[in-house]
Amino acid sequence: MKPYPRYxxxxxxxxxxxxxxxxxxKLKYCFSFHTGWTPPTTNSDYFIGDNTWITIADMKAKYxxxxxxxxxxxxxxxxxxxxxxxxxxxxxxxxxxxxxAFARKDLYTNEAILSISPMEKHNLQYYYYALxxxxxxxxxxxxxxxxxxxxxxxxxxxxxxxxxxVQKSIAAYLDHKTTQxxxxxxxxQELIELxxxxxxxxxxxxxxxxxxxxxPMKDSxxxxxxxxxxxWDVKRLKFVSDFKSGNGITANLIKNDGEYAVxxxxxxxxxxxxxxxxxxxxxxxxxxxxCGNINYADGKFWASEHxxxxxxxxxxxxxxxxxxxxxxxxxxxxxxxxxxxxxVDHIKNFFIxxxxxxxxxxIAAYLDxxxxxxxxxxxxxxxxINLLKEYRTALISEVVTGKIDVRT
Numbered sequence: 485m486k487p488y489p490r491y492x493x494x495x496x497x498x499x500x501x502x503x504x505x506x507x508x509x510k511l512k513y514c515f516s517f518h519t520g521w522t523p524p525t526t527n528s529d530y531f532i533g534d535n536t537w538i539t540i541a542d543m544k545a546k547y548x549x550x551x552x553x554x555x556x557x558x559x560x561x562x563x564x565x566x567x568x569x570x571x572x573x574x575x576x577x578x579x580x581x582x583x584x585a586f587a588r589k590d591l592y593t594n595e596a597i598l599s600i601s602p603m604e605k606h607n608l609q610y611y612y613y614a615l616x617x618x619x620x621x622x623x624x625x626x627x628x629x630x631x632x633x634x635x636x637x638x639x640x641x642x643x644x645x646x647x648x649x650v651q652k653s654i655a656a657y658l659d660h661k662t663t664q665x666x667x668x669x670x671x672x673q674e675l676i677e678l679x680x681x682x683x684x685x686x687x688x689x690x691x692x693x694x695x696x697x698x699x700p701m702k703d704s705x706x707x708x709x710x711x712x713x714x715x716w717d718v719k720r721l722k723f724v725s726d727f728k729s730g731n732g733i734t735a736n737l738i739k740n741d742g743e744y745a746v747x748x749x750x751x752x753x754x755x756x757x758x759x760x761x762x763x764x765x766x767x768x769x770x771x772x773x774x775c776g777n778i779n780y781a782d783g784k785f786w787a788s789e790h791x792x793x794x795x796x797x798x799x800x801x802x803x804x805x806x807x808x809x810x811x812x813x814x815x816x817x818x819x820x821x822x823x824x825x826x827x828v829d830h831i832k833n834f835f836i837x838x839x840x841x842x843x844x845x846x847i848a849a850y851l852d853x854x855x856x857x858x859x860x861x862x863x864x865x866x867x868x869i870n871l872l873k874e875y876r877t878a879l880i881s882e883v884v885t886g887k888i889d890v891r892t
Contacts, residue, residue, distance in 0.1 A: 485888045496642045503886040506646045511618075512639040516601045518566050519635070520593030523559045530559035536591040538568075540580045543597075546612070548574065549588035565592050568599040573608045575600065575615060577633035582616050598638065607648055609655035614884040618643050644885060654883055657890040665876045672865050672872075679865075683858045684811070690847050691808040692837055704837060708812075712837040722832040725794045725805065729770060729828070730787030731760045749790035751779045759784040761793065766806035768792040768814060771825045776815030778806050792828055801844035807851055808836060 488503035496508055511517075520538070523530035533556030542551045559565065568574070570590050576583040578596035586608070593599055600615075602608055619633065619641055646654065693701075694713045701711040704718050712718065721727075730747070733756065738746050742755025749769030762784045769777040770792045779791075780802075787793045796805060812834070818826055839847065882888045 488889045508642050509645050511641050511643050520595055520597050521565045522594045532556055538593045540576050540596055543583040543585050547588045548585045568593055571602040573600040607651035610651035613658050613880050617881055617884050653891045669869055669872050672869050676865055679858050679862050686854050687807050688811045690851055691811055706835045717838040718835050719838050721834050725796050727792050727828045727832050730789050730791045732789045745785045747781050747791055748788045750774050756786050760786050764802050766794045775818050775826050778810040801848045803848040804844040
């Protein structure tokens, strides 16, 4: 990729040089724009209607024509909410700062979204790529706290303005290249999903059916389990492990570093100066949307009240037991929609298949090898995805700032 033939100083430090013929202007001199509005939530009738009302939750695609919530005609008339015209560029400047999309039809937006109207002298397809670069690059100056961009500074932010034919060329080039990159990322993400399915199926097969495909089977008497190897036992969880919630700990006692790890329902929360457990344990998330998830801890650590610690009663294999719990998908037994949680008294009465101690060890060793290999492959693909995302971001930056000449 070659640079432009000649450059000039932009007069703006972070932009540096731009190609000759390009301009640098403040956003307020380039576009006509407005912000949306959110009706008072005290009137629920405002949110019962058919008018498309875009919020940040809707900004997941490049082109938008539908919304999770709709507004009533009453809300539009009483509050005089300004319409966003078809073809406008939408930019989020609150909460999830930097999301960007196009309005595929006339619609309305909430107060967290800036709507830039189409203009003859500017190609908004180019600014779909250039606007985030120009605004976010100075985020430390333009942002209040960590979640809201200052609107006055947005209006006074400098935009890079190439001649319109160049804007068109850049937009076409980036549309093509980012589509290629996004398709490749999508394929790799699909591969990760397949690996997750393979991992789950491998664990499920091993802990419920064993490793010998020719082993004689018997009916377990458990609906979710079906047949199990003939020599296996079927026991209630409470006869295999004791289950107790961890100890309460206040947030101010949890630090970014320290002597002992603090584990909550979703895994590592931080570190503290004392511990509640010593040894190797499996624990279950007790509360929240991810309750029922499985984690391991070893050594001295603090188990918080959001974790259920499993203490094996006899000489059972810890990894076999943890992976058996994982395949049971305990989250499906959570109670209370407002704050999902697991009842220990409920789950400890579930039946599980129990192979001999020797077979538990064999299964655990097999799963360790197989899951480690799958996890390593998944990690490599995730690194590739991150590199592709970094390349995508860098490519856009180089092109919209004129470092690379993509004109045909």
